[in-house]
Structures are given as C-alpha cells and as structure tokens.
Amino acid sequence: MIKIMIFSFLVAIVTLNCATEGEPVICHLYGWVIEEDDSTTGVNNIKLKIWDINPYNVSQMRARETTTRTENSLPGFFEMDSVCYGTTKQMGRIVSIIIDSTENTGWPSQGWSPDIYGDIDTIILYIYD
Numbered sequence: 001m002i003k004i005m006i007f008s009f010l011v012a013i014v015t016l017n018c019a020t021e022g023e024p025v026i027c028h029l030y031g032w033v034i035e036e037d038d039s040t041t042g043v044n045n046i047k048l049k050i051w052d053i054n055p056y057n058v059s060q061m062r063a064r065e066t067t068t069r070t071e072n073s074l075p076g077f078f079e080m081d082s083v084c085y086g087t088t089k090q091m092g093r094i095v096s097i098i099i100d101s102t103e104n105t106g107w108p109s110q111g112w113s114p115d116i117y118g119d120i121d122t123i124i125l126y127i128y129d
Helices: 002-018
Strands: 024-035 047-053 061-067 069-071 074-087 096-099 110-112 120-127
Touching (some): 061 074
Parallel strands (some): 024 120
Antiparallel strands (some): 024 074, 069 074
16 A cells, blocks of 8 residues: 555656646546456455546646446446546656555455557456455
C-alpha cells in the first residue's frame, strides 16, 4: 500500500513538472479486471481509483473512482470517460490505476500504469489475491 502511494506521488510530481504546457489529450477508457491465475474470470465489485491529469488544470492530478461490473455477460468490466493521459507536449505513463486493499476486502493493494493512447482505448488489468 505504501509503495503504491509513493509511486502515485512520484507520478504526480513528474506530471506536475512535465505536463505544464500543451493541450490535454483525452481518452474514453474501457477495461476488464481479470484474475491473474484464471485469465477467463473477471472480478466484479472491485473499486478502482484512476489517477490522471486534470484537463482543466494540466499542472494538477485528479483521482476518480469506478467499480467493476458485468457488461455483455463479461464480469470485471469498467469504463471511465475523459481520462486525460497527457498533453500535446507530454505523453507517457501518466495514468495510474490503483486497487486499495482497505476498499476491496480480500484483495491486496495493487497498481498499474498502463500505456493509453487514442480517443478510445481498452486495457486488461490482471489482479492476484
């Protein structure tokens, strides 16, 4: 948990220093949370915290939450609209997705920094218990 928080703060510091110029680049993000040991089993009711650049003030980060659910018969689905994954001057692994063990009983804290590009992107997050 502490490592994830430290990592998030480091990402925020880098973002604050690097993403101060340019127009925000936005993505509609779709994804699935899947158990690492069984790649066919999605996990519902996982609270995800998605950290990205605040598109209204690119020198700041923001955190938003979503919960996984079943969509089109596939469990573990999530989506987040308007994920700001960079600016026209700065791109990279700026978005962080975190599972906090205090909000997800039975699951350890975990984090990812996915590569997100384009207006619409899809990712798969493999979790372990």
